[in-house]
Amino acid sequence: MSAAIAIDVGGTSMKSGLVDAAGRVLSHTSTPTPGSVPALLEEVAALVARHEREALGLGLGGSLPVGLVVPGIVDDMAGIAVHSANLHWDDVHMRDLASARLGRPVTFGHDVRAGALGEMRLGGHARSMVYVAVGTGIAAVIVLDGVPLVSGGWAGEIGQQLVIDPNSTRRVALEQVASAGAIASRYAQASGREVAGSREVFEAATAGDSAAARVIDTALEYLAESLADLSCALGPLPIVIGGGLAKAGEPMVSVLRDKVAELLDVTPMPTITTATLGASSQIIGAALAALDAAGTQVPDAQEAS
Known part of the structure; x- marks a missing residue:
């Protein structure tokens, strides 16, 4: 069974989860969003370590794909958090910073686009x-x-x-x-x-x-x-x-x-x-993007039905 770790950074809290290729959230947690980018990266590393321990306990292996999504203006292709009024950052090369901190590629994007991906792929929408x-x-x-x-x-x-x-x-x-x-x-x-x-x-x-x-x-x-x-x-x-x-x-x-x-x-x-997916849509979408980047084939709900 394939799985990914997804982290959804919000203005006040960070939601994270261990999500399998069927979109099932196997574990999840919520922690306060740190006030600086360096502190945020440390929290991302801690959450990844936590969910990888859970994955090992479930027999899913280690070094899982990681999807990270943030709010504000986000250039997904360049991997840049362009602007966030709530988190007070501008032009942060978040994908590169997170990848360097974790020592592996990180799939990076916008929180709402991740929600749209989750709903389109597994929520049954067009x-x-x-x-x-x-x-x-x-x-x-x-x-x-x-x-x-x-x-x-x-x-x-x-x-x-x-x-x-x-x-x-x-x-x-x-x-x-x-x-x-x-x-x-x-x-x-x-x-x-x-x-x-x-x-x-x-x-x-x-x-x-x-x-x-x-x-x-x-x-x-x-x-x-x-x-x-x-x-x-x-x-x-x-x-x-x-x-x-x-x-x-x-x-x-x-x-x-x-x-x-x-x-x-x-x-x-x-x-x-x-x-359809409710509060989990952004976590699920971030995980699907990470699984896609890792080459794992995840069918749309329409294809699976």
Whole structure:
């Protein structure tokens, strides 16, 4: 049985896992994200060592392929973390640094593109689609015939589209209104009540909280406008919603579908569904990329069925 080690670096935590070629997460862990690149590399080495001990215990051997994905603007081909506002780095040659620290090749890429790869290959979604991750920020991955559009790392940054702030006349980034993080913070401002995340806001709206309902409705309206624009530019490619917002499930997607349908006139309505692999999509995608680079054949879900 083939397996790989996958590490997904987030703004506040790092998720890692031992993943087999069928996409099964055999073990996983979450640790705080270090505040500097040298400390991050040491944590990556520690996580790889931990998962390799687990792999040996499972009879999977050692020196497994490693997939590392990070947020922000990422040039997958050059192996460079171009920019991350949350982690305060610019033009970090992350692939080379991680490979040197581990003493082996490291497959490196963008966290959301890894999620799109996992969903396309093992989540049962089409080989041409738009994967939209709505979490702390918002990013989209345009996948055409199995290949994501990268454009030096800048493709799909729909979270940076400028929109009118619903509370003022200022122009702000879309993710300041419609991301899961923005939903939580805007509800806190509107209600005076702090919440742990967007899921609590959805629950409050369902329970009849009018402030929560307004925040949710506005966020989905703005997100729908962005998705409608994408459909007009790309045609009705299937849209898959991932990230924290997807946890709200079918009720959220149903409202989003209706709002997109209201906006589209000539362009056909795309299918809009939630991600199948959930919180594991980025770990699984990073592992699949590492297995691909190592020459392990991993069939798509469509091919395996």
